[in-house]
Amino acid sequence: MTTPTTPVSRRTVLKTAGAAAITGVSGCLSGQNRPKGVTLAPPDNYKNLKEADLPYPVYGEKLPEVTVPGVVSDRPVTTTDFVGERHLLLTFVYTRCEGICLNLGQNLVQVQARAAEAGFTDDIALGAITFDPEHDTPERLKSWGAERGFDYDLGNCYLMRPKSERRARAVVEDTFGEAYKHEEGAKMPFLHTGLIFLVNDEGVVERAYAGDPPKPTTVIEDVEALVGV
Amino acid sequence: MRRRDLLAGLAGAATLGTGAYAVSGTDILGSGTDCVDPIELTAVDAPGSPEQTLTVPEPGRVTLVEFFATWCDVCAASMTPLGEAYDRVGDDVQFVSVTNEPLGHAVTREEIREWWVEHDGNWPVAPDEDLALTEALGASAVPMVAILDADNVVTWTAKGKHSAETIVNHITEAGGEGGG
Numbered sequence: 001m002t003t004p005t006t007p008v009s010r011r012t013v014l015k016t017a018g019a020a021a022i023t024g025v026s027g028c029l030s031g032q033n034r035p036k037g038v039t040l041a042p043p044d045n046y047k048n049l050k051e052a053d054l055p056y057p058v059y060g061e062k063l064p065e066v067t068v069p070g071v072v073s074d075r076p077v078t079t080t081d082f083v084g085e086r087h088l089l090l091t092f093v094y095t096r097c098e099g100i101c102l103n104l105g106q107n108l109v110q111v112q113a114r115a116a117e118a119g120f121t122d123d124i125a126l127g128a129i130t131f132d133p134e135h136d137t138p139e140r141l142k143s144w145g146a147e148r149g150f151d152y153d154l155g156n157c158y159l160m161r162p163k164s165e166r167r168a169r170a171v172v173e174d175t176f177g178e179a180y181k182h183e184e185g186a187k188m189p190f191l192h193t194g195l196i197f198l199v200n201d202e203g204v205v206e207r208a209y210a211g212d213p214p215k216p217t218t219v220i221e222d223v224e225a226l227v228g229v
Numbered sequence: 230m231r232r233r234d235l236l237a238g239l240a241g242a243a244t245l246g247t248g249a250y251a252v253s254g255t256d257i258l259g260s261g262t263d264c265v266d267p268i269e270l271t272a273v274d275a276p277g278s279p280e281q282t283l284t285v286p287e288p289g290r291v292t293l294v295e296f297f298a299t300w301c302d303v304c305a306a307s308m309t310p311l312g313e314a315y316d317r318v319g320d321d322v323q324f325v326s327v328t329n330e331p332l333g334h335a336v337t338r339e340e341i342r343e344w345w346v347e348h349d350g351n352w353p354v355a356p357d358e359d360l361a362l363t364e365a366l367g368a369s370a371v372p373m374v375a376i377l378d379a380d381n382v383v384t385w386t387a388k389g390k391h392s393a394e395t396i397v398n399h400i401t402e403a404g405g406e407g408g409g
Contacts, residue, residue: 103370113331149335
């Protein structure tokens with residue numbers, strides 16, 4: 001590192017210290033450091049997330065673009081189709097899962113219900129991509145969603161099925177960073193990260209909920225803050 | 230942290246898409262000392278569940294709340310041990326099963342009643358219509374059980390299915406009778 005050639009005035013130092021103090025107290029990033037295109041305040045652990053070199057996009061990063069066949073409308077869905085139109089809540093599931101996928105899906109159902117009730121259905125899309133296309137036929141995936149409570153008539157549900165196992169790996173893990181391990185024969189054949197992305201209508205990730213499924217109220221509050229209701 | 234590290238981390242976690250998820254007794258809140266403000270729920274008219282306003286958790290009585298969903302197989306399988314536990318503790322303990330599926334969207338009161346009949350429930354059951362109890366008890370998954378003492382302090386929470394023995398033991402620890 002080189003020595004700064006411009007002398008730093010006392011006033012600048014004080015200004016910087018002041019800004020640092022404000023940042024410290026509020027826990028927020030200053031306008032200059034905040035990523036572009038986000039609406040929500042940074043998540044509490046943003047600094048760690050940013051430094052962790054995670055394989056999935058976090059707060060302030062663009063959602064990757066990928067096109068996957070849809071099973072609700074039978075048309076391909078491109079993840080960037082929603083840019084300029086709607087915010088997007090996107091997750092990754094397999095229908096044989098008796099654990100986390102159920103609760104990931106349920107978070108989307110909760111948001112769909114709240115949106116319908118509060119009148120912001122047009123502002124939010126719900127998406128789920130399977131990483132088990134061999135088992136998850138379009139029919140199975142569609143009925144799985146219906147059983148969980150997705151209302152397809154509202155026109156904001158996008159269930160997606162990559163055409164092959166290989167393509168699923170490329171889309172789900174390589175593109176979005178939802179890491180998974182496939183062990184056929186196990187009671188639940190996939191071990192996976194358990195991600196939900198909340199992406200704003202500019203295609204920027206506002207939240208990447210990972211690990212334990214988030215509380216439905218947390219996701220609803222974040223979506224409502226984004227929609228502005 | 231790249232893929233390998235993530236998966237290594239996952240292997241130790243009991244909360245993910247593995248068989249362990251459904252049977253683990255992961256503590257969520259730990260040993261909390263804050264009391265939970267009671268929430269009013271409207272019970273579904275079903276066996277053992279007259280249609281009335283329930284105050285959950287009920288002050289002055291040990292309370293057991295079981296969060297479930299009508300689409301959840303592990304929740305269905307949990308009904309037998311829960312029923313056994315209920316039979317053993319009787320009215321000494323407030324027993325209530327709560328679904329936080331969005332009412333009128335994913336499920337109706339009639340569907341909850343049908344599920345209740347099908348799975349031999351015979352204690353109060355109610356939807357958490359505005360997710361207030363879900364929020365208060367931090368229920369991010371189903372099934373999840375929470376036991377609170379007579380002061381409405383959470384003494385145990387766990388995901389998954391548990392034996393009647395385990396449930397009754399935790400009720401006893403919370404000060405409920407449950408000896409019978």
